Ligand SMILES: C=C(CC[C@@H](C)[C@H]1CC[C@H]2C3=CC[C@H]4[C@H](C)[C@@H](O)CC[C@]4(C)[C@H]3CC[C@]12C)C(C)C
């Protein structure tokens with residue numbers, strides 16, 4: 001009898017510990033996704049491992065051909081099928097960084113970073129604004145709620161379109177927010193059809209920045225503003241420093257980037273397509289708090305997530321390749337943190353541009 005009670009108490013304690021480990025400690029931010037719902041976007045469960053291998057084969061080519069390959073949007077699409085659910089589960093609905101702010105939570109800092117973009121382009125009620133590379137729409141919802149402008153998001157990834165539309169509906173913002181699937185290198189919008197545009201940590205996926213900037217220029221009305229938060233290597237990056245190169249290549253491999261640009265390339269690309277530059281500034285520069293602090297949520301949290309993903313994959317709840325994808329993200333987080341600490345990389349180089357008004 002006593003051993004039965006002992007067994008029962010032991011079992012209850014174990015269940016409580018498991019619940020605490022997975023649900024209370026939980027992922028960094030629980031918004032919309034539970035670990036048990038992890039999928040691989042539009043890829044069927046049995047094809048995840050193949051798609052993951054395919055993703056890596058892209059980086060086995062010589063670097064010059066990675067940059068010019070027409071296949072970049074396809075490989076970026078595969079990447080987002082693999083990572084979208086893990087991002088939502090472990091990070092939230094906004095797939096970007098923000099400077100950490102004293103006294104503010106990550107969620108608050110994220111929102112402030114997003115509405116700052118809306119304020120920079122003067123988004124207001126009645127405006128039609130395009131969100132270039134919108135993810136599952138975290139920024140779009142914050143910006144629409146803040147400015148009451150109509151926001152049209154575009155993403156290459158079908159699964160993100162579905163997630164973003166669901167979130168918009170649940171947030172009661174579907175009257176202001178619209179999402180379309182498409183390639184931002186050839187946007188399905190007429191010339192001069194938007195009063196403003198923004199892109200948050202998305203145009204880094206374009207093989208050539210001029211191509212996406214040229215498209216944004218085309219769809220804007222004369223006099224309209226465009227703001228972008230760009231991923232760049234800073235002036236501190238030294239191409240002859242092996243450690244720097246390893247960090248930057250690690251960031252490229254773990255984030256589906258055809259090649260990171262240097263800070264000077266951004267303004268040059270904007271000017272080349274006809275934009276006037278209104279302002280340009282690295283939002284990660286001091287006095288901003290480190291954007292990478294949230295990535296340092298600790299070994300324990302990474303291990304907890306790793307165990308959760310491994311168990312779910314082993315019992316067939318999550319697709320098998322999910323463990324590899326999660327492992328890749330753990331390494332990516334290390335490279336991003338090193339890039340931030342060494343000051344050789346910024347994910348928030350801000351550029352504000354205007355399409356010249358018609359004479
Ligand atoms: C702009 C881009 C994405 C930026 C970030 C949103 C993501 C970059 C690295 C991601 C993560 C790394 C570690 C993951 C962790 C191992 C897992 O347990 C939970 C999710 C992570 C924290 C994940 C979350 C999103 C990132 C921070 C790129 C792609 C241009």
Ligand SMILES: C[S@@+](CC[C@H](N)C(=O)[O-])C[C@H]1O[C@@H](n2cnc3c(N)ncnc32)[C@H](O)[C@@H]1O
Nearest residue numbers: 094095096133134135155156183184200202205
């Ligand atoms: C890191 S996510 C950022 C998403 C969003 N801006 C945010 O901050 O939450 C990058 C986004 O760019 C989109 N993207 C990348 N390449 C694209 C392309 N060629 N056409 C359209 N969208 C693209 C991805 O699908 C993804 O939604």
